[in-house]
Amino acid sequence: MFADFIPLFVIIAIALGLALTLLAAASWIGPKRPNKIKRTPYESGMDPIGSARERYSVKFYLVAMIFIVFDVEVVFMYPWAVSFHDFIDAGLVATVGVMTVVGLFVGILTLGLVYDIKKGGLEFD
Amino acid sequence: MDSELLVRLILLLPLAGALFSGVLPLFLPQLRTSEGLIGTVSTAAVALPFAFAVYLFATFSGDPIITSYFTWMAAGDLSIDFAYRIDELSLIMLLVVTGVGSVIHLYSTGYMHGDSGFWRFFAYLNLFIFAMLNLILANNLPVLFLGWEGVGLCSYLLIGFWYTDLSNSAAANKAFIVNRVGDFAFLLAMFFLFREVGALDFGTLLAEGPGIDTTVLGFIVLLIFIGATGKSAQLPLFVWLPDAMAGPTPVSALIHAATMVTSGLYLLARLSPMVLEVPHIMVIIGIVGAITALMAATIAITQNDIKKVLAYSTVSQLGFMFMAAGVGAFFVAIFHVVTHAFFKGCLFLCSGSVIHSMEHVEHDLEAKGHNMAGFDPQDMRTMGGLKDYMPSTRWTYLISTLAIAGIPLLAGFFSKDEILFKSFELGYSGAFYGYVVWGIAVVTALLTAFYMLRSYMLTFEGEPRWPDADTVHPHESPASMTIPLWILAGLSIVGGYIGLPAVIQGGDLNWIHHFLGEPYGGPVHEMKDLAKVPLALKWGLVGFGSLIAIVGAYIGYRAYRPGQAMAYDTALQNRLGGLYTFWDAKYHIDDFYNEVIVDGLLDTSKKVLQPMDATLIDGVVNGVAALSQSVSNGVSRIQTGLIQNYALMLVLGVVLVLGLIMVGA
């Protein structure tokens, strides 16, 4: 069993080795002529103002979480969509059954969305 | 009607009544003073079961009805059901308990009127009925024991009902503690029985119990008898009963005369097949009963408190019942239980009525400005002449006095005569102690008639002896109290005809014998193969018994006749001299217990146990406590509150679990 995976390990080793070798080579071979402008974070952009560790409004996180929930919903719909033809082929009972199941799933999520909207989860100010 | 449902109702109604008047008023204070409601519900909760009991009795087929509700506990070989048994014996007891119980409930509604603890009283009373029904209907010893302890608890609660008076609490404690001694013996007997038989239900016990090795069985029966002496107030444990009179009088009537104190007899009758296997223990039972009866009767002569007289008379009558058990005539013991419930219940209720009106007298006198500091409404020396003021109480008291004295054709005559006859019959059959028991019983019967007449004469006849008797008059009690008196008095007249003596048709008309007795298919066994007493001798015995009662009663009447009652009492005191003092001091039994056992225990505790407790026990306990506290302090350092450390502990735990499970593999 272990032997089957040897090529995989070889590939991982080569990929790691190549990347590290190239990086090392670049820093070793490449010329280094630093000046003040080169050392700025954004060489041809604006100078940053203040700290980068600014606090974001908690609303961002809220939206992010809601996004994840509905994102995952789509993930669950993929296998259903892919195998939908099999259910149609299996007859009416299977078709209605699978529609009901998915309908329930989407319906429950919709309830969640209603709750979210009503509670002001999507109002951004 | 479904008899199982009836048994259920009989048991549950009193419990429901107790909950109604005991729990609801806790939350609804306005209910506490609704005496009408509480009194009606409580009385109905006993009267309805009585009606059901009568129905069960009327339709009883002869086969025991066994109702099993659920398995209470099952551990190993031990399996105990909450099962109840209706057979002839429990039916008789059931009728007495619920019948006399409902009459006394009715009486109490009048007697307790105006007491702030009215609701509490009826809750306890109903609870008592429930416990008593558990006792008499149980189909196995543990359930019986549950009832046994339950009635003990209720008795304790009711003796100390007026708990603000410290002496009442002391009396309640005394009853409780003395009963513990007997209960301990009963428990031991139960353990022995389980070891020997392997089951505790009556069906198995009565089938296999008599087959136990006689030595062991002797111990078991002796232990049961000791248990019975506690509850039924026999030597050496009778000391609690006279003190128990501290409770309200209906309690004395119900618990300490009619029902609870007879449960020892019930137990012996229930286990009669086993008792009969050990004749040497029966000798002890009979003799103890006889001596108790005689001693209590002599003490009763010297008492001046009307309830104390009745209390000692109860002890004495219980002695009679134990005599019957001791000579193997258990059905006669139950017969006497029944008649005794009637006349002693009536006597106690009468005394309650008397005390009630004497309290009014005391109250009136106080209003008139008399100093009533030394006045005791229960003291017969301050009564006298009450017959003119309280006719109902007087007549019922007289009837039941004559009944207890054994005056022919009243209830007590039949049952007492049967006890005398049975003990004589045993002696006639060759067992000498039968004659001894008979002799003592005759003397006691004479004394009984004497002291009961004394109490009647001192209370009701003669001139009033309280101060200002011309203007202050007692009053008859209300109908709610006198009706119960007449019911019980009526039963005291006719109650004896359920057991007509052996002289009539050779005992064929003795209904209670035919109903209970094992030879006729009942559950109560009796001594067999007795010699036949010639008919003439039987008649002679009946005549002799009647004569004894009449003579005793006449002496009592003559001695305490109007005009010279108190003088005679003093004369009697002088004539008997040291003996009187000895009786008056209750044979120094209480003193013996107090000085030898109680003080001895206290002394030992103070001198030996206290230092031991302080150094050894406390040392160990405190040491353990200190050790655990310091361990606890040490361990709690691990509980840092830092989540990293928690996670670390978790990982260490994983290592531990994986390690252990690999070790196990």
Place this chain on the structure above:
Amino acid sequence: MDLSGAFTAMWADLPAIFSMLIVGAAGLVVILMEAFQNRDPRIPWLTAGAFGLAMGWEAFQLGTAPDTAFFEQLRTGGYAAYINLLILGAGLFTTLVSPPYLRRLNRNFGEVYALLLFATVGMIMLGTSNTLISVFVGLETMSVCLYIMAGLLREDEGGIESGFKYFVLGAFSTGFLLYGIALMYGTTGTMHLPEMAGAFPDGVPLLFWAGVGLVIVGFGFKVSAAPFHMWTPDVYQGAPTTLTGYMSTASKASAFAALILILFFALPSAQASLVLAVLALITMAVGNVMALRQANVKRMLAYSSIAHAGYMFVALASGTTAGYSGALFYLLVYTVMNLGAFGVLALLEWDGMAGRKQTLSSLAGMGLERPVLGASMAVFMFSLIGFPPFGGFIGKYYIFAPAVSAGLTWLVIIGLLFSAMSGYYYLRVIYVLYMQTAADVAEADRAPEGGFAQPAWLSTAAVALCAVLLLVLGVAFSGVVDVTEMLFIQADAMAQTP
């Protein structure tokens, strides 16, 4: 597979999950109601109704024969009904005592009840699972809801601490559980518990036992067995008291039920006995010893619940059907007495300036001031010690007796010594309730004049009912024991006829 047939079979199986459906649906309705009207007063009633309805349904399932539903994902029948009744009962009790408490803290959100309902769905799935999949799904559904509930008081320092610690450590332990499930699946090739035991005709590989060990770790965390218990006192202390009661009973009950199912069905031999015995020993020791020095009643009860988990592990360590049924019986007793105790605390906690007062001294004299609550609390404490005639005594008998039969006498003796020790901290509560008055304690511990309202009668009644139930369980326990034993006898018979 015949897809149409599969749907027909699932349709036919719907009654098997009636409770889950009704409770879950109620959760959805609650969410909607809350969305349209903040703190809709009908929400607690609806929740209680759903629990009550589901309990009524389950009560009728108690006698049914064991079976499985949804392609052997879930177990049905008497065992499942018993566990579900326990969980739903805990939910109902929590719903009854929560509103006055949460209203006092100004946290009577509808979401709390929705979470309660959803958590209950998860618990039912966990407690009746027949495969490792449903174990995991149920466990996570339950846990996620509980994490939120623990952190409900998010403006309170202890509340945040509670929610955060529970979440982080819970996620951490779930990792172990998942790894254990993976190992068990990897070695046996099946997710179905009853098939696992027979998967090794020639020798059980070590890897399987490692998987079992990790699953025990995961469950050990959920039931707060030492040394996975560290979160318990902090979380219990910070969470709202009524919900703590729910967490400490229902979640433990369902986790124990699932663990019993795994141990009973999936293990080919009594290999895990040693681990369970050692865990029992450590847990009893830690719980009882640490409880001794707690001045905060909730923390004390947290350690006490750890100790009781230890007692139940003693029964599991015996590895016999008698042990498992004893543990099931104890779960019932434990649930009743702990719910009641936390319920009393919730009703007696008062609001000072700094929030909730939970020190032992703050209870001084409450026994006489609130007679019903005081008496109930005394019953709970006596029962927790294992005093006859309360359920705790009988429960202890039924867990220790099988352990003795299984040869674990040493463990039982230690367990009994520890329960004797527990008398100290339980009796102290009764002492403070009845023998002390507010005058005896420090100023800070005295309830302010009118510090808390008269508790709602419904909540008081629920608490008193628990006390009565304990008394009933202590006297008339045979019927319940028959049920718990029957479940394993039937299950045994079923396991033998695959």
